[in-house]
Amino acid sequence: MAWTKKLTQLNDVLSDLIPQKNGITKFILAAGLKPQFIDDSGNAIDVWNRVLLEADKRDKVSDLINSLLDSYPENPFLKAALSSKEIDYSLSPDIDKISQWNAVSADTLEVLTMGQNTLLPINFLAKGILKSKAVAKVEMKTGTNRYSVGTGFLFKINGIDDLFFMTNFHVINRREDIKKTKIIFDYELDMEGNSLPSKSFSIEDGAVWYCSAVNQLDTTVLRLKDDNDELKTYGYLELNEIKIADSEFVNIIQHPGGEMKQISLYHNIITYRDERKIQYLTDTLKGSSGSPVFNSDWEVVALHHSGSEKKRDEAELPSGVRSRNEGILINKIIEFVRDSHKN
Template sequence: MAWTKKHTQLNDVLSDLVPNKSGINRFVLAAGLQPKFIDDSGNAIEVWNKVLIEADKRDKVDDLVKTVLDNYPENPFLKSALSSKEIDYSLSPDIDKVSKWNAVSAETLEVLTMGQSTLLPINFLSKGIIKSRSVAKVEMKIGTNRYNVGTGFLFKVKGIEDLFFITNFHVINRRSDIPKTRIIFDYEQDIYGNSLPSKSFEIEDGKVWYCSPVNQLDTTIFRVKDFDNSLNKYGYIELKEVEISDSEFVNIIQHPGGEMKQISLYHNIVTYRDERKIQYLTDTLKGSSGSPVFNSDWEVVALHHSGSEKKENELALPYGVKSRNEGISINKIIEFVRNNHIS
C-alpha cells in the first residue's frame, strides 16, 4: 500500500470518531472485511491504521468510509475522503511544540457540567449571523486537484480605517503563494439547507503583509482585492482589547475541513489564558485554523490556531468534549497591527 497524506488524515478522523477499540469491529464487518486478518493490539489509532491497510489491500477503503458515514452523515472529512479532490486540512501546529498546555482543572469541569447558566438573550443569534458574514474560507491550490484549506475573517482595528483580512501564519506565509490562494465568502447553507452562491476574492500583493511565526502569534494579515466594492456586503469585525476569565464560554465560526461554514456552540469553555494565548475546550475540526474565537457578547477574544486530543494523564472530560484547543490572544494581535501598520 502506498500510504498517502489522505490515508493519514482519514486515520486521524476515524480514531477521533470511534476512539474505543471495542467500537471498531462493527465497521470492519459492515465494510466486508474479516477481523481475523486485522491485529487489534495497540490503541485505537493503531488499530484503525491496520484496518485501513487491510481495507486498501482489499480495495475497500471507500466501503469502510461509507459504513462510518452512515453513523456520521454530516462529517466533512468522511465526505471529502470519498472525493477525488484532495484536501490538506492537517494545518494546525502541535500545541506541545509551540506552547505549554495547561491542564483542565476540576473547577472548570464543574462549570462545564452545568455548574453555570448557559442562558442567553435571543438576539445572541442575530448578532452571530452578522458577525459570521465576515468569516471566509481560505483555499490554496498546491497541485492538480490538491488544496490546503483554512479559515479567516475581515477586520478593522479601532483608530485605523484600513480593512484587513487575517488568518494563521501556518495557513499562508509566503508571498509566492498569493496567486494560488483564494478567499471565499458565503460558502455556506441558507435556512433551507441550500447552498448560497459563494464569491471568491484574490489577495492583494501590496505593502500590507504582516506575518508573525507559529511560535509567536501565528498570524498573517493582508488586504483582499476589491475592484467593485463587493466586500462591503460582508462587513467586518471590529477588534478591540478584551478581558476574558477562566470558565467563560467561547464560540468559533469556522470552515472545518474546507467545508461549508459552521459554528461551534456547545461545551466551549476557557481553561487558561495569559498575555499570548487562550486555551479552551471546544469542538474545532481540522481546517478551522484562522477562525475567530468569540465570547458571549460576540467580541473576538482570540485567533484559533491549534487543537489536539487530551493526553492520558489529563482529567476525564464529559462525553463528546474535545480538549487541547488554543488561540492567540486578540489583544496581542491588535498590538501587532498597530506596531506594523502605517496608514
C-alpha cells in the first residue's frame, strides 16, 4: 500500500479542518471505519494519518471525504480530493525554512478582538470586483492527469509600458515548463452562482522572464501571448511603492486549491513588516501562492508566497483566524522588475 502525495495533502487538509483529536471519531464512524482499529495517540495530524491509512487499506477514502463534505460542503480541497485529477496545491514553501516567523504581538491581537471600526465605503466592493479581473489561475500539467496550481495577476509599473504577469518562483521557474502552463482568467462564478466562460492564455516563450529565487523575492515575472489583443478585457493592477502601517488590514484575491476565484476578507491583519516582507494573520487557504495582497484602498502591498499553521507553543488566536502567512513586499518587487527590465 503506497502512501501517495494526494494522501499527504489530504492529511494536511483534514488536520487543518479538525485540529482536535476528539472531533475525529464521528467522521471515522460515518465513513464505515472502526475506531478500535485506529491508534489515537499523538496529535491530530498523527491520528488523521492513521485514519487515512486504514481508509486506504479498506478502500474507504472517498467515504471518509464524503463524511467531511457533509460538514464542509464548500471546502475546495475536499472536493478536489474526490476528483480523478491529481492537483498539487501544496506549493507554498515552509515559512520556517525560508523566514523567521515573528510572534503576534498583544497590540495586534487587541485590534482583532476589541471591536475596532472596520466600516468601509460601499464602493469598496465595486473597486474590488474591478481589481479581481486581473487575477488568474495558473495551471501546469505535470503528468498524466496531474496538475500543479497557483495564482497570479496582470500588472504594470509606472514608467514602463509593458504589461506583465506575476506569480511565485516556486509556482513556475523553468522555461521548459512554459508550454505545459496555462493562465486562466474569469475562472469564477457570476452573480447568479453560475460559472463564467473562462479564457486561457499561454506564456510568451523567449520574451520577458525575470526570476528571483524562493529565499529572495520568490517571484517570476513573464509576458502572456496576446495575438488577438484580448488581455485588455482583464485590465491590470498598477503597482506603486507603498507604506504599510502596523496592524493594517489586508485582502487577498486567490484561486485556492485550483478552485474558482475567491477573496479572503476576514481576520486578515499585518503582524510584522520589514524591508523585504510582511507577515499576516489570514483565513487564506492553501494553493494561494502568487496571489496579490491588497490594503483597504485596493493597492497591492505584497505577493503572497507562504503560509502554515500555528505551532503548539504559540498563543491561541481568535476562532477562525489562521496564522503564519507571509508575502513579499511589493516595493522590493517593483525595484526588481525595474532593474531587470532595463538590463
